[in-house]
Amino acid sequence: MKAFIVFLFIFPLIFQMKAQDQSFYEKKEMIVDNDTLRYRILYPENFDPQKKYPLVLFLHGSGERGNDNSAQLVHGSKMFVDPKNRSQFPAIVIFPQCPKDSFWAKIVRGIDPNNANSFLFDPYGEPTKPMMLTILLIKKTLKEKHIDKNRVYVGGLSMGGMGTFEILHRCPKIFAAAFPICGGGNPESVRKYAKKVKIWVFHGAMDNVVLPKYSEEMVNALKQRKGDVKFTVYPEANHNSWDSAFAEPTLLPWLFSIKKK
Numbered sequence: 001m002k003a004f005i006v007f008l009f010i011f012p013l014i015f016q017m018k019a020q021d022q023s024f025y026e027k028k029e030m031i032v033d034n035d036t037l038r039y040r041i042l043y044p045e046n047f048d049p050q051k052k053y054p055l056v057l058f059l060h061g062s063g064e065r066g067n068d069n070s071a072q073l074v075h076g077s078k079m080f081v082d083p084k085n086r087s088q089f090p091a092i093v094i095f096p097q098c099p100k101d102s103f104w105a106k107i108v109r110g111i112d113p114n115n116a117n118s119f120l121f122d123p124y125g126e127p128t129k130p131m132m133l134t135i136l137l138i139k140k141t142l143k144e145k146h147i148d149k150n151r152v153y154v155g156g157l158s159m160g161g162m163g164t165f166e167i168l169h170r171c172p173k174i175f176a177a178a179f180p181i182c183g184g185g186n187p188e189s190v191r192k193y194a195k196k197v198k199i200w201v202f203h204g205a206m207d208n209v210v211l212p213k214y215s216e217e218m219v220n221a222l223k224q225r226k227g228d229v230k231f232t233v234y235p236e237a238n239h240n241s242w243d244s245a246f247a248e249p250t251l252l253p254w255l256f257s258i259k260k261k
Contacts, residue, residue, distance in 0.1 A: 022073050024081045025095065029069075030137050037133035038069040038097045042080055044090035052148040054091040054256055056080070057138060059156030059163040065100045072097040075157060079246050089256045092147065096137065098130040104156070104163025105131065105185070116211055121162070121186040123169045131163065135171060142174070150260040155179035157242040158210060165218060168193045176260040179251065181242045182207055184214025187221035194225035198258050201229065202245040204237030 025040035044053055060072040072095045079085060080093045098104055105121060106128055112118040127135070142149055154175050156164040161183015168178055169185070172193035181202040199222060203215040212233065222229040234244045245251065 021078050021081050022070065025073060025077060025093075027069050030133060030140070032133060032136060035129055035133060037130065037137060038067060039137065040069065040073060040077075040095045040097075042077075042091075042093040042095075044092065045086055047146075049146045051146060053146055054089075054151035054153065055138075055141060055147050056091055056093045056255075057134070057152075057154040057167075058093065058095050059104050059134075059154070059160030059167075060095065060097070061156075061158035061160050062103070063158075065098045065102075065159075067097070067099060069097055075242055076155075076246060079252070085252055089252050091256065092141075094137070094141070096130070096134050098159070102128050102130050104128065104134070104159055105166040107162060117209060119162070119184055119210070119214060121166070121184065121189075123166045123186050123189045127166075127170060131166065131170070134163075135167065138171070138174065151176055151256070151258070152260070153177050153179075153255055153258075155181070155255075156183065157181040157245075158183060158239065161210075161215075165189070168197055168199075172196055177255055177258040179245070179255065180215070180218075181245050182210050182215070182239055183218075184210060185218050187217045190218065190221045190225055190227065194222050194227035196261055198228045199230070200251070200254065201231045202241055203231075203233055204239060204241035204244075205233050205235045206238045207241065209239040 025042045030037045058076050064071040064074050108120040110118045152175050154164050161180035164180040165185030169189040175197050177198045179200045201215050201219050203212045219231045234241050
């Protein structure tokens with residue numbers, strides 16, 4: 001009975017803390033013709049429009065798709081509102097939300113002969129609508145005087161890791177650094193950004209949702225193009241390798257130290 005009472009006390013507290021974390025992110029929408037991109041945006045503490053701040057774009061995974069303009073904050077958002085991180089790394093952070101019926105990257109999903117998920121990546125044609133709208137949002141945001149255009153970053157997990165690789169291909173001159181987690185992409189596409197963007201790739205060795213080979217292929221392609229790439233594989237992690245990536249003590253110091261080449 002005591003344990004149950006403690007649970008009843010702690011659960012609302014955890015929910016309240018989570019809601020409080022999300023409240024730091026303002027709800028916004030961008031409408032282009034008949035298409036809407038819902039997104040949340042975090043501004044630095046004591047935001048001063050006369051100063052210049054880094055800009056971070058974060059792309060969520062498939063499980064956070066929807067139109068509630070909230071689910072996209074489930075993973076990763078807490079890292080940026082941690083009091084120590086907000087104080088040490090003041091930045092503007094954008095979390096767009098992809099609708100349930102779409103993806104960030106242009107992919108064809110199937111099943112390989114070993115009964116594992118397979119992915120074909122096509123970053124060369126027209127982008128998906130969420131990707132197109134996200135690019136328009138970033139380009140619009142970059143026109144703001146308070147954005148440091150030499151310190152623009154992108155990261156994402158799973159579907160968002162795939163979107164990270166694709167947006168680098170589509171916008172190779174915008175980003176200074178990227179951190180794709182348990183994603184993948186078309187290895188041929190790295191030629192457009194390999195020498196322009198510093199990249200830290202993460203994956204779980206036990207991942208049976210997006211196989212590690214998809215990150216490995218991108219890392220190998222980047223190395224062949226003399227790209228500046230780091231690769232961290234967590235031996236015991238499955239698909240949720242983002243938990244380990246977000247816990248990396250040097251991730252944010254590495255990210256915010258990088259300026260566009």
